[in-house]
Amino acid sequence: MFAAIRPLLFALDPEVAHNLTLAALKTGLVPAALADDPILATSLAGLALPNPIGLAAGFDKDAEVPDAMLRLGFGFVECGSVCPLAQPGNPRPRLFRLVEDRAVINRFGFNSKGVEFAHARLTARTGRPGVVGINLGANKDSADRTGDYVVALRALAPHASYVTVNISSPNTPGLRALQDGAALNDLIARVMAARGRLAVPVFVKVAPDQGEDDWATIARACIDGGIDGLIVSNTTVSRPALASRHAGETGGLSGAPLKPLALAALRRFRAETGGTLPLIAVGGIASGQDAYDRIRAGAAAVQLYSALVYDGPGLVTRIKTDLAALLRRDGFASVAAAVGAD
Numbered sequence: 381m382f383a384a385i386r387p388l389l390f391a392l393d394p395e396v397a398h399n400l401t402l403a404a405l406k407t408g409l410v411p412a413a414l415a416d417d418p419i420l421a422t423s424l425a426g427l428a429l430p431n432p433i434g435l436a437a438g439f440d441k442d443a444e445v446p447d448a449m450l451r452l453g454f455g456f457v458e459c460g461s462v463c464p465l466a467q468p469g470n471p472r473p474r475l476f477r478l479v480e481d482r483a484v485i486n487r488f489g490f491n492s493k494g495v496e497f498a499h500a501r502l503t504a505r506t507g508r509p510g511v512v513g514i515n516l517g518a519n520k521d522s523a524d525r526t527g528d529y530v531v532a533l534r535a536l537a538p539h540a541s542y543v544t545v546n547i548s549s550p551n552t553p554g555l556r557a558l559q560d561g562a563a564l565n566d567l568i569a570r571v572m573a574a575r576g577r578l579a580v581p582v583f584v585k586v587a588p589d590q591g592e593d594d595w596a597t598i599a600r601a602c603i604d605g606g607i608d609g610l611i612v613s614n615t616t617v618s619r620p621a622l623a624s625r626h627a628g629e630t631g632g633l634s635g636a637p638l639k640p641l642a643l644a645a646l647r648r649f650r651a652e653t654g655g656t657l658p659l660i661a662v663g664g665i666a667s668g669q670d671a672y673d674r675i676r677a678g679a680a681a682v683q684l685y686s687a688l689v690y691d692g693p694g695l696v697t698r699i700k701t702d703l704a705a706l707l708r709r710d711g712f713a714s715v716a717a718a719v720g721a722d
Contacts, residue, residue, distance in 0.1 A: 395475045433454055442459070456541070460517065481627075485633050
């Protein structure tokens with residue numbers, strides 16, 4: 381079905397096409413995926429997952445369709461980024477398909493309907509099955525961005541399976557500075573104090589564009605601060621050789637060109653953490669082999685988004701089928717047994 385409608389979607393502005401996709405998912409008329417192969421069952425920071433394939437943040441920014449995406453076969457879904465106050469984000473156009481490169485550039489700038497809207501959506505699904513996390517962002521004009529994460533966490537963490545602190549979007553000026561030394565230590569301390577005794581894992585999402593001295597600093601801050609895992613990585617501001625006419629657009633690049641950079645970042649964080657923190661791999665994952673490579677490189681689970689633009693929702697089932705076959709081929713009895721095998 382996707383092959384038939386893809387030309388129609390690609391004839392539309394990318395953001396319009398995305399909003400139409402969300403509208404279709406909201407109808408609830410989503411076919412249920414087949415039951416997962418038992419070999420794919422795994423855990424992530426204490427969360428039981430039917431499979432390790434997650435939906436990355438950015439697709440469902442305001443927690444409007446998490447159950448529809450779970451129904452399509454994702455093992456877990458991450459909504460957001462959600463900011464404390466509603467904000468429109470950057471002016472349009474701000475989303476670009478790089479078809480020749482199987483890539484996407486976005487400069488949304490944390491467009492968000494705000495915490496109150498996301499809170500209503502998450503509380504409405506109370507009692508439903510499935511792992512649904514929430515990705516938190518900071519308002520562009522906030523005088524205390526760390527405080528924004530604290531406010532959003534207090535409101536949303538009680539209603540989410542996990543919380544991700546997104547300090548690596550390139551589209552909010554100055555945000556990535558929160559990955560630096562003292563600022564990161566302060567952020568983690570305040571966020572973890574806000575979580576208190578609530579049994580909700582807290583992850584930090586990092587950029588792939590780190591300076592040589594930053595890898596160890598970030599890893600140590602997260603370990604010492606009690607963070608439950610790292611999501612590696614966000615989009616990149618770098619520009620490898622690209623063929624599309626949109627290659628010069630500003631914003632974060634995702635999709636196939638991000639794959640080698642994200643894989644290298646994963647390997648570096650695996651080395652710096654020594655396997656003490658669960659790692660969730662994102663960036664350029666579009667096949668069962670891609671997922672398997674990240675797992676063997678140290679990822680406990682993976683996430684994808686941009687590949688759905690080009691391959692449609694059926695990609696999730698194909699990735700799971702191929703991943704199960706690869707695990708069995710190499711003699712692994714489970715996903716966990718393959719984590720860090722390389």
